Amino acid sequence: MRSRMFVISFMLLLLVALTDAASWGAQEPQDAAPFGPQDVFPLFGRALQAADLIILKDGSIVSATIEGSEFTLNSPKVGEKSFSRDQITAIVFGDVSKKTSDQIFLRTGDQVSGTLKMEQLKAQLVLAENASLKPADMKAVLLRFSAEGNQPMHPGFQGGFRAVLGLFTDLILSVTKFDTFVFPDGRLASVLLDNRDQLAFTIASSFFGRFTFTPVQIAWVTFARSADQPDQLALKNGDRVSGPVTAESDLTGKLTSGGAGFSLKKDELRTQLRQTLFQIPVRLFGGGGGRPQKPGEH
Amino acid sequence: MDLRLLVAVAVALLLLFLAGGALMKKPVIVEEPPSAAPEILSIQFPKEFAADGSEAHGTLTFQDPNGDIVDARFEVVEAVLFEPFHFDPEVQNQVKGEFSFYLFTVIPQEVTLRVILVDQAGHESQPVEFHFQATESTP
Numbered sequence: 254m255r256s257r258m259f260v261i262s263f264m265l266l267l268l269v270a271l272t273d274a275a276s277w278g279a280q281e282p283q284d285a286a287p288f289g290p291q292d293v294f295p296l297f298g299r300a301l302q303a304a305d306l307i308i309l310k311d312g313s314i315v316s317a318t319i320e321g322s323e324f325t326l327n328s329p330k331v332g333e334k335s336f337s338r339d340q341i342t343a344i345v346f347g348d349v350s351k352k353t354s355d356q357i358f359l360r361t362g363d364q365v366s367g368t369l370k371m372e373q374l375k376a377q378l379v380l381a382e383n384a385s386l387k388p389a390d391m392k393a394v395l396l397r398f399s400a401e402g403n404q405p406m407h408p409g410f411q412g413g414f415r416a417v418l419g420l421f422t423d424l425i426l427s428v429t430k431f432d433t434f435v436f437p438d439g440r441l442a443s444v445l446l447d448n449r450d451q452l453a454f455t456i457a458s459s460f461f462g463r464f465t466f467t468p469v470q471i472a473w474v475t476f477a478r479s480a481d482q483p484d485q486l487a488l489k490n491g492d493r494v495s496g497p498v499t500a501e502s503d504l505t506g507k508l509t510s511g512g513a514g515f516s517l518k519k520d521e522l523r524t525q526l527r528q529t530l531f532q533i534p535v536r537l538f539g540g541g542g543g544r545p546q547k548p549g550e551h
Numbered sequence: 552m553d554l555r556l557l558v559a560v561a562v563a564l565l566l567l568f569l570a571g572g573a574l575m576k577k578p579v580i581v582e583e584p585p586s587a588a589p590e591i592l593s594i595q596f597p598k599e600f601a602a603d604g605s606e607a608h609g610t611l612t613f614q615d616p617n618g619d620i621v622d623a624r625f626e627v628v629e630a631v632l633f634e635p636f637h638f639d640p641e642v643q644n645q646v647k648g649e650f651s652f653y654l655f656t657v658i659p660q661e662v663t664l665r666v667i668l669v670d671q672a673g674h675e676s677q678p679v680e681f682h683f684q685a686t687e688s689t690p
């Protein structure tokens with residue numbers, strides 16, 4: 254009788270333990286919220302606080318330190334006038350095919366149109382040496398935003414930045430069209446990766462085990478700022494997993510803006526990059542779906 | 552007598568032959584069945600909505616003689632950044648009716664979409680376009 258009770262008690266305890274263990278796999282991952290535009294928009298604000306940002310005609314972007322303390326525009330209305338960097342929000346280059354002129358957007362919200370006195374723009378690009386860019390190759394330049402004595406940056410570009418909302422759209426387009434590096438200080442660069450189809454990242458999730466994903470599947474990889482925090486990997490389908498992330502190979506390629514190539518060692522990625530974005534899906538920023546009919550509803 | 556009978560039979564056979572040939576040459580008019588493709592009757596959708604990621608809802612009214620629509624396809628004609636999509640509106644066995652859809656965007660832009668309904672046999676409706684403005688959302 255006593256041995257029978259012991260066996261029954263043991264079986265009950267085992268049943269409880271197994272049920273509890275089965276529930277482990279059903280637990281929500283650490284970061285269950287699906288990624289969305291709210292994860293992408295702040296990137297641009299941080300980039301503009303870190304450095305100037307160049308938008309190229311092909312839609313790519315690159316953070317840079319642009320040489321020159323002032324820019325001169327020959328305007329039909331005001332004649333030749335120079336503006337200092339501190340006065341300027343953005344410079345938009347004209348398009349001969351569209352018959353548009355150069356424009357300087359000021360932090361006051363004013364806008365001046367005319368012809369820029371600029372044969373080429375000298376800048377130090379992230380991941381590259383000094384470069385000279387022709388206005389014909391650029392769509393716009395957003396100058397580094399300094400918070401000193403100015404309104405705080407806002408993703409909606411309040412105050413003097415509202416005029417350049419169209420450029421904000423170009424920033425969004427760039428991350429859907431190109432792979433993007435985000436550096437620890439917030440700077441950005443569109444990149445063309447070599448052997449993209451062979452790249453892979455492995456994440457060791459404490460809940461789900463080890464998985465390997467490719468850039469086709471990955472929206473982005475975020476490397477933790479400190480050793481006590483997990484890396485994060487977001488997939489294009491909206492799933493998100495936390496855990497140590499390792500690249501299966503070095504990242505090599507070149508900036509879309511041209512210039513020398515780069516090579517980032519796979520073991521040094523987390524010190525050299527904050528995030529790697531792999532062509533964020535367009536549907537994140539606009540799309541739709543259906544509302545199926547409910548049974549009996551006509 | 553036998554000869555006259557033979558001639559009569561021969562003439563009859565000849566007449567039958569000629570009549571049959573004429574009948575065979577008569578054109579056969581095949582009536583085409585009515586179109587089985589679905590038809591979009593109307594699309595109701597706001598002319599503008601806020602580009603803040605919230606959903607804007609619309610309604611599409613249709614008719615389909617076979618009641619076998621299986622897909623509603625939304626193609627992008629013009630937009631800054633908008634993903635085309637499609638879905639099954641689940642209106643099986645309905646020869647006339649409506650279904651709902653939603654759109655969203657976080658990019659202020661003008662968008663023109665083209666909608667096509669597809670039935671189980673692959674027949675496509677005539678496309679219908681509609682246009683809307685996603686306006687900048689006030690922070």
